[in-house]
Amino acid sequence: MKLQEQRSQFEIPSEVSYLNIASLSPSFKTVEKAGLDAVKEKSQPFLIPSLAYFDPVKELKQLFANLIQAPDLNRIAPIPSVSYGMATVANNIKLKKGDEILLIEEQFPSNYYVWEKLAQKFEAQITIIPKPKQNKDFGKLWNEAILNAISDKTALIALGNIHWVHGTIFDLKAIRKKTKAHKALLIVDGSQSVGALPFSVLEIDPDALICAGYKWLFGPYGCAYAYFGSYFDEGQPIEENWSNRLDSENLSGLTNYQSKYKPLANRYAVGEHASFIYVKMQIAALKQLIAWSPKSIQEYCASITLDAVKELQEAGFYIAESEQRAQHLFGVELPERLNQTALKERLAEENIYVSFRGNSLRISCHLFNTKEDLKKLSTCLIAALD
Template sequence: MNITEQKNLFDLPEDICYLNTASLSPSFKAVEKAGIAAVVQKTRPYLIPSTDFFEPVIALKKKFAQLIDVVNYERIATISSVSYGIATVARNIKLKPGDTVILMQEQFPSNYYSWKKLTDTYQAKLKIIEAPHLKSNLGKTWNDAILEAIDESTAVVAMGHIHWSSGALFDLKKIRAKTQEHNALLIIDGSQSVGALPFSVKELQPDVLICAGYKWLFGPYGCGYAYYGPYFDDGEPLEENWTNRLDSHILPDLTQYQSQYKPFANRYVMGESGSFIYVKMQLEALKQVISWTPEAVQKYCKEISVNAVKSLRDLGCEIEADEHRSHHLFGLKLPEAVDIKSFKKALKDENIYVSFRGAYVRLSCHVFNTEKDFDKFVNCLKSVMD
């Protein structure tokens, strides 16, 4: 499938160059409309049927399951954030002294603090796999180091599909095979990939996949999704809310307290998961994301950025090799001669929005972007190098 520029689906001013979806995606017009309709609906709560606490959530889970290639939608939980999902996972893992939990260098804090707390609790070890100090083939060398680090002491590998700053791709298929050899869990943060990069649970078989919903899935801030595999079928949720218990849809019987949770991932849903406003917005967003397909989004992003990447490399910027990075999100290291303060001011003056993350300037694009957006960024960089 091929897709073309679709800025008409968004309400972005013509003078704005937004290359920052990895931070926060703009809403579709359809998502905005759905949110407003839901706000209006709340003004007359007596018209909201009790089924709205459940049926739209089921529809949402089915959409996300379709996106990540999961047959049983009940393995999907709607959550508030990545940190909520990771904390749920960590709560259901017991370690032995000497066990190791493997993380990548400079992972997002939500995928660090819970693991630090868990390893400290059990006198286990946190093993951080550093990014190689290379100008090229960083991704390949990094993957090799990860695979080498997984051994008989490994209890958990927790990582992204790509690195959230550089865009370096991790070979999850090989990593999963190695974790299975050593009976280690594989916990994936798909926040910066799912929706824009193909991901199949059926193929990769992670134990958990957790995604923020407000980036490449175009939902509102404060929503997320989690897939939980069989290891977590009998786990303990973070909270005891009324909807994660068996038969909670029978509202008159709610005080007939249930000892059993709903099956599969349903026990891990956050309280108030039936949020009328959020769920309606999320449904509209996922419908569009699925219709594009991640494969087509990745192809489009590569096409509009390929010339800019060449120009940026010619200017002395370091960018991961094309075959070892994503194309919807990639980081570049600026030449030492560039004054960061001056560059940031130039970007602001030109209404160009990107992220500065660690050593990288992170560029992230989507179907509302065109090649002209990247040209504008390149010309802005040239202006502070003259």
């Protein structure tokens, strides 16, 4: 399916070029309506049935399972943040002294601090796989370095599907194959990819996949998703809440305390995960994303960025080649001679929103963007060269 521009589904002023969804997504109009409708429902709580604590959550988990091709919704847990999901993962991992945790250079903090703490707890070792210094075949060389680093002493590797600044695609299929050969865990942060880039649990088979919900999944801030593989089937949650226990749907019998959890990942769902407002917003968002499909979103983003990328590369900006990076998110390395102060002033004047990360500018786009948005940006960047 070839997608067309979808700006009419968003409340973004025509003069604004929003190229920063990797920080925070705008809401679809349908997501906004779902949230407002849910707020109104809370005004009359006596009309909210007890099944509202359960049935919408099942629908939400099934939608997310469909998006990532997970065969069982019971492997999905609604959580409030990536850090919560990573803490749950780390809480159920025991290491031996000298075991190795592999991370990549410049990993997002929520996928670093938790492993630093785990390594300290068990006297394990963290090994950082550096990004290549040379630009040519940047992504290929980084993937080779990751694969070469996995060995018998590797207990786990944690990384994103793509790099959160550069958009470098990591070959999770190859990485998973090697982790299995060395009996190591694969923990994936899908926050900057799932929803915009195809991801299949059936293909990758990660031990855990943790995703923020407020970026490419278009949910509200404060919602996230976790997929847990079989390694975590009998694990311990970091909190105990009533709705995660077996037979919790029977509200009149809640004080008949139940020692058993609901099956699989249900034990890891955060308390109050049935939030009537958040759940309805997330359901509306996932339905639309599935209708569009991540594959078609990638193709659309590639089509609107192609000309601007070529123009910037010819002007001396480094952008990784298309086949080694994502199309919805990528970095533009800024030359030393570029006047960043002048650039930021020009961007503000033109109502262009992007993220500066180190010496790179991160572009993240979606179906509300057009070629004209990218042209405006490239013009500003080239004008800032001294």
